[in-house]
Amino acid sequence: MGETITIGRAFLPILLVLIAVALIAQMGAGFSQGANNRNVSVDTTVNITGSAPYVVRVYQQSPVTLNAGSLTILTCNATVRDYNGFADINSVNATFFHSSSSENAADDNNTHYTNASCVVISGQQDGFFSNYTCSFPVVYYALNGTWNCTVRANDSINLTAMTTNTTTINALYALNVTVLIDYGNVTAGDYSENQTADVVNLGNVPMNISVLGYGQTINDNLSFVCDQGNLSVDTQRFSADPDADYAAKIPLNRTFKAIPGVTVNKTSNGSFSTNTTYWQLYVDPTQQAFGRCNGTIVFQAQAA
CATH class of the missing domain: 2.60.40.650 (Immunoglobulin-like)
Structure with a gap:
């Protein structure tokens, strides 16, 4: 009958360390012990594959x-x-x-x-x-x-x-307008036909439109300077309604006036966003204007 070997509890931790050392040695890792296992040195290793940007x-x-x-x-x-x-x-x-x-x-x-x-x-x-x-x-x-x-x-x-x-x-308020409003031939004392001016939004926000007029210089209170005489600024009128007659339209002024009902939306799909205004002229015979007449209307974009 064989002998039974009894391992004391005090010796068990030492045995476990010795087993661990043997395993590490088989794996090829470096290992060293201090006196009476007071300290143990173990090698470390890493594989650096590269640096991320x-x-x-x-x-x-x-x-x-x-x-x-x-x-x-x-x-x-x-x-x-x-x-x-x-x-x-x-x-x-x-x-x-x-x-x-x-x-x-x-x-x-x-x-x-x-x-x-x-x-x-x-x-x-x-x-x-x-x-x-x-x-x-x-x-x-x-x-x-x-x-x-x-x-x-x-x-x-x-x-x-x-x-x-x-x-x-930034918000961009920008517009383009019909190049010319041409009333054609109008007899003194008569009203012109309705003329249109299309306003195009060239910005990135919806906008309202204000207008002012002058004959030759801003604030001159004229709408036209003619070969003979002039026409006052209020002889031109405007509206957003194509069916509004001259009496229902708003007189042009030398300072900016909003055109009610005209908001030009922001373009969203590549096609220009446009709105139309309607203009009419009365040639007041008492102002004794005659011949070729020229004036200017300023359109200004404002926050909607």
């Missing part, structure tokens, strides 16, 4: 006023760092979007633009850093308010980073 900053002009009726090229510039070297930066893209939208929304001229391939700024790559410019052709009717520019960088092993900055697009 980092978008250090995004900067852009603020505020911004768009170009009336056309495109404005807006840019977000970004500095990207990669500790593997700037050549490890694989691509940089950017999204420019209104606060009412989101980064991943579909492109929309009113609220959302993307640039899938931002461009390296020539001569601005060195060591760990590279500067990029991201351009967006923004239409004149893009919403006013707060816009975000989010820049994302990707490296050669698809590690990514992003940073966002904000800017403000």
